[in-house]
Amino acid sequence: xxxxxxxxxxxxxxxxxxxxxxxxxxxxxxxxxxxxxxxxxxxxxxxxxxxxxxxxxxxxxxxxxxxxxxxxxxxxxxxxxxxxxxxxxxxxxxxxxxxxxxxxxxxxxxxxxxxxxxxxxxxxxxxxxxxxxxxxxxxxxxxxxxxxxxxxxxxxxxxxxxx
Amino acid sequence: xxxxxxxxxxxxxxxxxxxxxxxxxxxxxxxxxxxxxxxxxxxxxxxxxxxxxxxxxxxxxxxxxxxxxxxxxxxxxxxxxxxxxxxxxxxxxxxxxxxxxxxxxxxxxxxxxxxxxxxxxxxxxxxxxxxxxxxxxxxxxxxxxxxxxxxxxxxxxxxxxxxxxxxxxxxxxxxxxxxxxxxxxxxxxxxxxxxxxxxxxxxxxxxxxxxxxxxxxxxxxxxxxxxxxxxxxxxxxxxxxxxxxxxxxxxxxxxxxxxxxxxxxxxxxxxxxxxxxxxxxxxxxxxxxxxxxxxxxxxxxxxxxxxxxxxxxxxxxxxxxxxxxxxxxxxxxxxxxxxxxxxxxxxxxxxxxxxxxxxxxxxxxxxxxxxxxxxxxxxxxxxxxxxxxxxxxxxxxxxxxxxxxxxxxxxxxxxxxxx
Ligand SMILES: Cc1cc2nc3c(=O)[nH]c(=O)nc-3n(C[C@H](O)[C@H](O)[C@H](O)COP(=O)(O)OP(=O)(O)OC[C@H]3O[C@@H](n4cnc5c(N)ncnc54)[C@H](O)[C@@H]3O)c2cc1C
Ligand code: SF4
Ligand code: SF4
Numbered sequence: 001x002x003x004x005x006x007x008x009x010x011x012x013x014x015x016x017x018x019x020x021x022x023x024x025x026x027x028x029x030x031x032x033x034x035x036x037x038x039x040x041x042x043x044x045x046x047x048x049x050x051x052x053x054x055x056x057x058x059x060x061x062x063x064x065x066x067x068x069x070x071x072x073x074x075x076x077x078x079x080x081x082x083x084x085x086x087x088x089x090x091x092x093x094x095x096x097x098x099x100x101x102x103x104x105x106x107x108x109x110x111x112x113x114x115x116x117x118x119x120x121x122x123x124x125x126x127x128x129x130x131x132x133x134x135x136x137x138x139x140x141x142x143x144x145x146x147x148x149x150x151x152x153x154x155x156x157x158x159x160x161x162x163x
Numbered sequence: 164x165x166x167x168x169x170x171x172x173x174x175x176x177x178x179x180x181x182x183x184x185x186x187x188x189x190x191x192x193x194x195x196x197x198x199x200x201x202x203x204x205x206x207x208x209x210x211x212x213x214x215x216x217x218x219x220x221x222x223x224x225x226x227x228x229x230x231x232x233x234x235x236x237x238x239x240x241x242x243x244x245x246x247x248x249x250x251x252x253x254x255x256x257x258x259x260x261x262x263x264x265x266x267x268x269x270x271x272x273x274x275x276x277x278x279x280x281x282x283x284x285x286x287x288x289x290x291x292x293x294x295x296x297x298x299x300x301x302x303x304x305x306x307x308x309x310x311x312x313x314x315x316x317x318x319x320x321x322x323x324x325x326x327x328x329x330x331x332x333x334x335x336x337x338x339x340x341x342x343x344x345x346x347x348x349x350x351x352x353x354x355x356x357x358x359x360x361x362x363x364x365x366x367x368x369x370x371x372x373x374x375x376x377x378x379x380x381x382x383x384x385x386x387x388x389x390x391x392x393x394x395x396x397x398x399x400x401x402x403x404x405x406x407x408x409x410x411x412x413x414x415x416x417x418x419x420x421x422x423x424x425x426x427x428x429x430x431x432x433x434x435x436x437x438x439x440x441x442x443x444x445x446x447x448x449x450x451x452x453x454x455x456x457x458x459x460x461x462x463x464x465x466x467x468x469x470x471x472x473x474x475x476x477x478x479x480x481x482x483x484x485x486x487x488x489x490x491x492x493x494x495x496x497x498x499x500x501x502x503x504x505x506x507x508x509x510x511x512x513x514x515x516x517x518x519x520x521x522x523x524x525x526x527x528x529x530x531x532x533x534x535x536x537x538x539x540x541x542x543x544x545x546x547x548x549x550x551x552x553x554x555x556x557x558x559x560x561x562x563x564x565x566x567x568x569x570x571x572x573x574x575x576x577x578x579x580x581x582x
Contacts, residue, residue, distance in 0.1 A: 066452035069205030096489040
């Protein structure tokens with residue numbers, strides 16, 4: 001398993017629900033202003049006036065990799081877990097087993113997509129889009145929030161394997 | 164150390180490559196009853212339906228075995244094990260010695276004793292070879308016997324290929340071990356909507372045809388057809404283990420380190436009987452993620468690492484055309500013989516449906532169709548954590564609007580449950 005050097009941290013307290021991150025993500029990956037094409041998802045919990053950014057945590061023992069019938073969920077060298085869209089058949093097993101429900105379905109192809117940390121960029125575009133609110137931030141290895149984020153990600157491991 | 168693995172499936176390969184990663188010196192041999200590198204049985208229905216190519220079903224190439232210095236012996240079906248002399252015998256009579264042996268030969272298709280089951284035109288979808296034959300077969304009307312996940316997937320695949328498709332299920336509703344009746348009836352309606360005919364509570368009596376299938380006779384009707392697919396379940400391969408005197412129940416019995424009752428023999432994957440990670444009950448889930456995790460445990464123990472398997476978990480999806488559904492944990496029916504305060508929470512919104520099964524205010528299972536399924540992982544998490552439903556309900560009532568931010572995971576769960 002690859003430990004990620006960088007981790008996105010979410011802070012629902014700071015999220016205003018503006019969804020600029022979703023636009024930025026769709027622009028970065030598809031060149032379109034279309035929130036349906038975003039890998040970040042802002043879930044509005046209206047009953048309590050809450051907005052929660054949902055994004056792939058790249059779990060240490062990612063259950064989505066094990067349940068995919070097409071072996072399309074792949075751990076990348078940078079630690080992220082992404083979908084090989086050439087073989088994904090859109091069965092959504094990865095969506096159902098994900099503890100946060102993070103994989104999103106590309107409505108045009110029916111295949112899944114998750115965060116790839118904008119490989120090659122200095123900073124993920126969603127983080128740049130959220131610079132003012134700081135609901136989405138990037139923490140690098142060794143920082144306190146990085147450790148907290150990794151702890152959250154390894155919780156999945158406890159859910160799914162108990163170890 | 165010489166490690167011999169029986170079965171070139173998901174579990175066998177996981178053990179072989181995990182051991183190789185940490186032990187460069189071990190001699191590793193995989194004995195395979197088939198003649199291809201590792202493939203994923205889960206993807207076979209999609210190959211059959213033309214949703215993916217033949218190459219996409221493979222998880223390994225011959226080069227992977229060469230690079231890993233793993234000897235993969237094709238057409239080597241093991242017929243007996245001699246634990247005293249530490250050898251296994253293949254169907255050609257060849258004897259192979261081992262220091263550690265791993266049984267990873269999965270399960271066998273259950274073939275119901277129906278007259279005519281050997282007639283040409285009767286296929287299955289369990290292994291690549293058989294699925295290829297079915298894919299090459301040119302028919303127009305197919306009867307699928309059995310409506311488990313494999314039966315439904317095979318039916319969809321044949322429908323995609325242009326067949327007229329009929330499903331026959333002995334029980335009262337389709338996917339009987341995975342879904343409760345209200346969920347299954349909805350799925351059945353969807354199948355019918357796609358033009359797949361479903362007959363439940365019906366028993367196949369005979370497959371007719373001399374030299375080629377011409378009809379399937381049930382206790383209610385006769386269906387003319389030229390193709391039959393048998394999808395009546397998978398039974399763990401215990402017979403081979405019994406030749407070594409290994410204890411078996413419904414499957415091969417193993418401890419938390421995946422060791423069988425005979426020293427130096429491990430077992431993992433579809434052939435074993437384990438425990439449910441949540442309830443501690445005996446479990447036979449026969450699912451890919453369990454096979455992988457059991458194999459990882461076996462490999463670590465072979466390598467001398469301290470490790471303890473925590474159990475298998477039930478999670479399956481039912482997906483055909485534009486219908487998406489999933490299930491986890493126990494069904495309501497599985498709780499029938501359990502004491503306790505049982506409660507079913509249901510939500511419905513157009514074609515989307517959620518059904519949560521609770522026992523003593525804790526989630527023990529759930530089923531969902533459509534958008535509700537997309538957040539099923541939250542419920543699975545709640546089941547693992549044994550969250551108290553009454554606590555969540557109380558929190559949802561008392562948390563102030565705008566001031567609940569630290570409780571957001573609970574609010575998300577409560578919102579999904581319709582609170
Ligand atoms: C059509 C289909 C769809 C499925 N879909 C899903 C799904 O969506 N999700 C899910 O979680 N699971 C699914 N499964 C189940 C999943 O494929 C199995 O749980 C998994 O493959 C088990 O792995 P295994 O290694 O134990 O057995 P297998 O993968 O079955 O491998 C066993 C291997 O051993 C070989 N073998 C058998 N006997 C001998 C012998 N005597 N000597 C030598 N070799 C032998 C066999 O040829 C086979 O290659 C599906 C199964 C099928 C058939
Ligand atoms: S289970 Fe979910 S959060 Fe974890 S790696 Fe997979 S998609 Fe990402
Ligand atoms: S939707 Fe695609 S990536 Fe997800 S489990 Fe299914 S095939 Fe794999």
